[in-house]
Amino acid sequence: MSENIPIQEIDPYILRAQEAFLGFKKLNIKERAAFMHAVADEIEALGTELIAAAQSETSLPEARLVGEKARTVNQWRAYADALVNSNVLPVQIDTAIPDRTPPKPDIRKTYTGLGVVVVFGASNFPFAFSTAGGDTASAIAAGCSVIFKSHSGHPTTSAIMAGAIERAVEKAGMPRGLFVAIATDGATGGQYLVKHPLVKAVGFTGSLYGGRTLFDLASQRPEPIPVFAEMGSVNPVFLLPGRLAAAAEEVATQYAGSLTLGVGQFCTNPGILVAPKNAELPRFLNTLKTQIGQVAPAQMLHQGIAASYHKNKADLLGQAGVDVLVAVDEDNPETHGNATVATVSAQAFLANPKLGDEVFGPFGLVVTYENQAEAVAIANQLEGQLTATVLGDPAELDQHTALIEALTEKCGRLLLNGFPTGVEVCGAMQHGGPYPASTDSRFTSVGPDAIKRFARPISYQNWPDGTLPDELKNGNPLGIWRTVNGELTRGSKDGRMEGEVG
Numbered sequence: 001m002s003e004n005i006p007i008q009e010i011d012p013y014i015l016r017a018q019e020a021f022l023g024f025k026k027l028n029i030k031e032r033a034a035f036m037h038a039v040a041d042e043i044e045a046l047g048t049e050l051i052a053a054a055q056s057e058t059s060l061p062e063a064r065l066v067g068e069k070a071r072t073v074n075q076w077r078a079y080a081d082a083l084v085n086s087n088v089l090p091v092q093i094d095t096a097i098p099d100r101t102p103p104k105p106d107i108r109k110t111y112t113g114l115g116v117v118v119v120f121g122a123s124n125f126p127f128a129f130s131t132a133g134g135d136t137a138s139a140i141a142a143g144c145s146v147i148f149k150s151h152s153g154h155p156t157t158s159a160i161m162a163g164a165i166e167r168a169v170e171k172a173g174m175p176r177g178l179f180v181a182i183a184t185d186g187a188t189g190g191q192y193l194v195k196h197p198l199v200k201a202v203g204f205t206g207s208l209y210g211g212r213t214l215f216d217l218a219s220q221r222p223e224p225i226p227v228f229a230e231m232g233s234v235n236p237v238f239l240l241p242g243r244l245a246a247a248a249e250e251v252a253t254q255y256a257g258s259l260t261l262g263v264g265q266f267c268t269n270p271g272i273l274v275a276p277k278n279a280e281l282p283r284f285l286n287t288l289k290t291q292i293g294q295v296a297p298a299q300m301l302h303q304g305i306a307a308s309y310h311k312n313k314a315d316l317l318g319q320a321g322v323d324v325l326v327a328v329d330e331d332n333p334e335t336h337g338n339a340t341v342a343t344v345s346a347q348a349f350l351a352n353p354k355l356g357d358e359v360f361g362p363f364g365l366v367v368t369y370e371n372q373a374e375a376v377a378i379a380n381q382l383e384g385q386l387t388a389t390v391l392g393d394p395a396e397l398d399q400h401t402a403l404i405e406a407l408t409e410k411c412g413r414l415l416l417n418g419f420p421t422g423v424e425v426c427g428a429m430q431h432g433g434p435y436p437a438s439t440d441s442r443f444t445s446v447g448p449d450a451i452k453r454f455a456r457p458i459s460y461q462n463w464p465d466g467t468l469p470d471e472l473k474n475g476n477p478l479g480i481w482r483t484v485n486g487e488l489t490r491g492s493k494d495g496r497m498e499g500e501v502g
């Protein structure tokens with residue numbers, strides 16, 4: 001870990017990362033996976049020093065950080081295992097048919113890392129979406145080297161995490177430079193990294209402004225490169241009349257909990273709730289008011305986040321038709337966030353797209369609709385989202401197919417009768433959605449599929465067996481799943497397992 005590196009001193013790190021990439025790409029996926037488990041071991045072995053540093057730099061509670069550390073370790077292990085055991089980077093072999101007219105060549109497709117990847121992490125997940133977070137783990141799994149731009153909000157935490165990865169690199173005899181964390185200012189050193197010709201991809205988690213700036217920079221390079229940016233979201237929740245009638249108080253209590261969890265500092269925070277304006281609504285609003293009123297203001301990640309929260313909230317509360325339902329008293333706005341919920345009619349919401357903007361923190365906007373058509377119009381007006389949620393009784397879902405259809409156009413994850421905070425790390429997870437939730441909705445940043453972002457396909461045509469990468473060899477020496485002549489098999493090219501006599 002280097003301290004506050006000026007731009008003119010960044011190049012040697014990039015050159016080393018490029019050299020490391022060229023060495024690392026020679027390893028087969030089993031060797032890569034073994035290294036990833038070694039990184040997981042090193043992170044797991046980090047003691048109280050890590051948690052204490054993160055607590056003091058982010059104000060996040062100890063229990064949350066302990067859980068996030070375990071999740072981070074699991075991500076390295078899960079991505080390593082997926083690399084070997086599943087078809088995350090699918091291998092396809094189509095063998096030659098020499099006597100066909102014209103003759104069919106032997107073609108075999110595998111994946112190779114993109115090269116040096118620059119990763120920017122977010123302040124609200126100092127482990128799981130930062131130095132050793134999902135972007136770093138998936139880029140390494142894809143066979144890339146990584147330069148991490150340390151987050152200014154948690155530099156010591158970043159240095160401790162970087163130390164763990166660097167120890168794993170050294171112990172495993174991996175090329176020096178495979179991973180480095182650089183402390184540099186985003187607007188100067190961070191942008192320099194993105195523009196450097198040896199950098200081939202960017203992983204970003206953070207604000208819409210930061211992600212979009214880096215995306216534009218990367219697109220304007222002589223050689224444009226992909227920026228996989230996961231950004232803000234308001235994660236709309238649509239409450240249907242049947243569910244409101246059946247469980248107004250229960251739903252309000254759950255919504256208050258999800259909205260204020262972690263001082264609202266989650267990318268999956270449900271910032272907008274869309275509810276029917278009917279005789280049952282006051283029950284919901286009264287309980288919501290009571291529940292939110294009991295949430296004490298709490299310290300936010302850093303003063304910049306607190307300042308943005310209060311400013312963005314004030315902007316939104318100043319818009320036409322927006323009324324405060326409940327705002328907890330606030331004595332320390334420089335550092336703390338106070339839970340606040342406002343209401344607005346569907347008509348006012350539809351007339352003002354600004355009301356759909358993210359206010360990062362414990363702020364919720366309840367939008368009330370008079371009829372189904374208004375609910376659908378709200379869904380259609382929303383920008384792309386990480387998640388959308390329907391709270392409805394099973395019997396009423398059939399009457400709301402237009403709304404559900406509209407929501408599938410807007411989000412990466414569609415929930416029923418739950419709340420979006422909490423992102424399971426698993427193969428079926430989609431964490432990413434249409435812009436501006438992310439810059440490329442075809443990919444996820446959570447779950448083993450995240451690896452796909454940093455690898456590119458390469459086909460080998462007519463190469464002798466001994467010269468092919470291990471995963472493409474006839475005998476399937478890695479014992480992995482492959483599609484051979486259209487059939488998924490773990491056997492050799494002839495369908496036999498390695499060592500089996502035909």
Ligand code: NAP
Nearest residue numbers: 122123151152185186187190206207210213230231232267
């Ligand atoms: P941020 O302010 O955008 O910072 C993220 C990183 O990007 C930092 O390292 C920062 O550098 C750098 N950066 C920001 N703007 C830049 C620019 N114009 N040029 C170059 N580098 C730039 O985000 P944050 O405040 O840490 O995180 C909160 C936001 O992240 C919220 O909006 C939240 O919804 C979102 N988030 C999204 C996800 C997701 O998965 N979609 C997950 C977590 C959080 P410096 O440190 O030098 O400023």
